[in-house]
Amino acid sequence: MAELRTETMTVNMGPQHPSTHGVLRIILELDGETICSARTTIGYLHTGIEKTAEQKKWQQVIPLVERMDYLGAQSNSLSYALCVEKLLGLEMPERVRNIRVLIAELQRLASHLIWLGTHAMEIGAVSMLFYALRERELLMNINELVAGFRFFPSYIRIGGLREDLPRGYHEAVTSFLDRFPPKIDEFEGLLTKNDMFLRRTEGVGIISAADAQAWGLVGPISRAAGLDYDVRKYFPYSGYETYDFNVPTATEGDVFARYRVRIAEMRESVKIAKQAIARITPTGAWACDDTRVVPPPKDKVYTEMEALIQHFLIYSQGFTVPAGDAYVPIEGPRGEHGCYVVSDGTNRPWRVKMRPPSFMAIQALPHVITGGMIADVVAVIGSTDVVMGDCDR
Amino acid sequence: MDAAAIIDIIAPAVPGASYEVGAGIDGATIYVPAAHIVETCRALRDTPSLQFSTLIEITAADYLPRTPRFEVVYHLLSIARRLRVRLKVRVGDGETVPTVQSIWPGAGWPEREVWDMFGIIFQGHGDLRRLLTPEDWEGHPARKDYPVQIKKAAQTYEPLEISEAEFRANLVRDRGGRGGPKA
Numbered sequence: 330m331a332e333l334r335t336e337t338m339t340v341n342m343g344p345q346h347p348s349t350h351g352v353l354r355i356i357l358e359l360d361g362e363t364i365c366s367a368r369t370t371i372g373y374l375h376t377g378i379e380k381t382a383e384q385k386k387w388q389q390v391i392p393l394v395e396r397m398d399y400l401g402a403q404s405n406s407l408s409y410a411l412c413v414e415k416l417l418g419l420e421m422p423e424r425v426r427n428i429r430v431l432i433a434e435l436q437r438l439a440s441h442l443i444w445l446g447t448h449a450m451e452i453g454a455v456s457m458l459f460y461a462l463r464e465r466e467l468l469m470n471i472n473e474l475v476a477g478f479r480f481f482p483s484y485i486r487i488g489g490l491r492e493d494l495p496r497g498y499h500e501a502v503t504s505f506l507d508r509f510p511p512k513i514d515e516f517e518g519l520l521t522k523n524d525m526f527l528r529r530t531e532g533v534g535i536i537s538a539a540d541a542q543a544w545g546l547v548g549p550i551s552r553a554a555g556l557d558y559d560v561r562k563y564f565p566y567s568g569y570e571t572y573d574f575n576v577p578t579a580t581e582g583d584v585f586a587r588y589r590v591r592i593a594e595m596r597e598s599v600k601i602a603k604q605a606i607a608r609i610t611p612t613g614a615w616a617c618d619d620t621r622v623v624p625p626p627k628d629k630v631y632t633e634m635e636a637l638i639q640h641f642l643i644y645s646q647g648f649t650v651p652a653g654d655a656y657v658p659i660e661g662p663r664g665e666h667g668c669y670v671v672s673d674g675t676n677r678p679w680r681v682k683m684r685p686p687s688f689m690a691i692q693a694l695p696h697v698i699t700g701g702m703i704a705d706v707v708a709v710i711g712s713t714d715v716v717m718g719d720c721d722r
Numbered sequence: 723m724d725a726a727a728i729i730d731i732i733a734p735a736v737p738g739a740s741y742e743v744g745a746g747i748d749g750a751t752i753y754v755p756a757a758h759i760v761e762t763c764r765a766l767r768d769t770p771s772l773q774f775s776t777l778i779e780i781t782a783a784d785y786l787p788r789t790p791r792f793e794v795v796y797h798l799l800s801i802a803r804r805l806r807v808r809l810k811v812r813v814g815d816g817e818t819v820p821t822v823q824s825i826w827p828g829a830g831w832p833e834r835e836v837w838d839m840f841g842i843i844f845q846g847h848g849d850l851r852r853l854l855t856p857e858d859w860e861g862h863p864a865r866k867d868y869p870v871q872i873k874k875a876a877q878t879y880e881p882l883e884i885s886e887a888e889f890r891a892n893l894v895r896d897r898g899g900r901g902g903p904k905a
Contacts, residue, residue, distance in 0.1 A: 371854070372853060372854040372855060372856070375854040377863060379864065380863055380864055380868075380870065381870075384870055415748055542775045542776045543776075543826055543827050543828060544826075544827060545776055545777050545778060547776060547799065558801045563804055564804075564806070653745065653747055654746075654783075654795075655746075656749075656797055656808065658806075665778065665799075667779070667797070669779070669781060669795065669797070671783050679783065680783045684779045684797070688831065688832075688835075689828055689831075692828060692830065692831040693828065721854055722854075
């Protein structure tokens with residue numbers, strides 16, 4: 330019998346594909362349904378934010394960096410603000426640090442909810458998207474309360490916050506935090522023991538601890554492989570060392586382990602947020618008292634000449650930052666989210682560079698999916714929780 | 723652990739390298755000569771008391787008009803020892819840096835991005851193509867002498883035009899010479 334002639338088939342997935350979380354293009358070489366090789370193309374969402382940031386004054390960069398990782402907007406601005414504050418040598422008041430912790434955890438919840446909804450939807454559990462977005466809507470409402478902007482509040486500023494918390498903030502956050510844990514149980518009831526979900530996720534897309542380190546995948550991906558690295562525990566910032574929380578880990582390193590880690594992270598985030606909101610007084614300090622960076626209070630601006638001049642200088646020329654460079658890592662929703670800032674001592678940054686977790690995750694993607702089945706590609710992309718805005722910047 | 727202590731540990735493993743402690747307000751910064759970056763990284767990764775097994779990122783900064791012009795910056799993390807270190811390599815215009823892909827496979831894309839944005843060539847990389855910008859992009863946008871606002875004509879393609887004769891010839895070719903449809 331003549332040998333059957335077989336050929337591999339090349340399939341182009343994306344960039345306009347609903348399961349690639351934006352504009353990621355993967356060129357797959359298939360042998361039947363098995364992936365022989367995969368090549369990824371990125372850059373469709375490159376907007377040159379880092380170059381643009383060099384033309385702006387220090388404070389004006391905040392809205393720009395929030396648009397990088399658009400699902401974890403405020404973890405970008407937090408890492409940038411912490412980095413510039415390190416160069417300036419600023420210490421934040423206790424209340425500001427607690428508010429920042431609260432905002433960072435609510436941001437993590439919002440990001441994980443989008444991840445949960447889209448990830449589950451892509452592998453067949455369509456209704457999860459609506460359950461997850463319903464809860465995220467409440468978090469968006471809290472953002473709107475704070476800043477009048479739902480996606481990119483730009484509420485975290487260099488030197489503190491934009492203004493004090495609005496009236497009704499505590500009630501909104503507390504009612505959300507009381508409502509949310511039973512919802513996580515509801516999500517888990519729909520997925521964690523769901524046979525269809527388990528078959529799509531267990532043993533799929535395994536990333537070992539050694540691979541995670543070699544490819545730089547620090548964050549939920551490496552925690553699902555057994556490493557307990559979490560920036561909040563290893564290199565605490567904004568007073569995380571004073572909070573009581575655990576770092577959830579798993580050992581399997583597959584898609585299901587990453588799902589379990591993120592679900593457990595949501596419970597821990599609720600725990601941290603509850604401690605934070607209990608510490609935050611309804612009114613109080615919302616910025617540090619360094620007049621180089623923070624404008625004087627309004628009553629002084631209206632009555633004292635020097636205060637008026639200072640106010641005018643801060644808003645017209647901005648402030649200068651001592652020359653030097655700094656890198657400050659924070660634990661963002663997708664892993665270590667760092668900001669590397671170089672200052673030449675003027676009122677504009679010399680270089681701003683974000684450390685993008687999604688970029689590293691997409692780099693490792695061909696390594697993870699090669700040899701697997703084509704249907705698992707979607708499950709693996711979903712479980713690494715990539716955001717193309719973060720990857721391409 | 724400060725930069726001097728790290729240098730003391732890795733210096734025996736990298737003979738001939740002259741390190742320099744950099745000013746860092748947020749931790750250890752070490753200037754490494756470009757020729758020794760691979761051995762230095764291997765020593766940092768493999769020394770049991772350091773174990774910098776994770777590459778956090780590679781980036782660069784353009785300090786025009788200073789010479790040498792660029793600094794390539796490596797951020798490393800040791801999970802086992804709870805350490806961070808920043809390596810810097812001074813690079814002039816047109817000079818190259820050896821790739822560290824043999825130490826961390828995850829260095830591939832960050833180095834490609836640095837080439838794309840700054841035009842710094844990583845020797846031995848093997849896949850230095852454009853990453854974030856389109857394939858036909860000219861120049862390296864993150865350089866300080868690259869204009870901030872430029873106008874670039876959209877890339878266009880000629881509409882596909884093929885004559886009937888060519889179409890039939892292609893059919894014959896694709897069917898392995900078994901003849902096309904009757905003319």
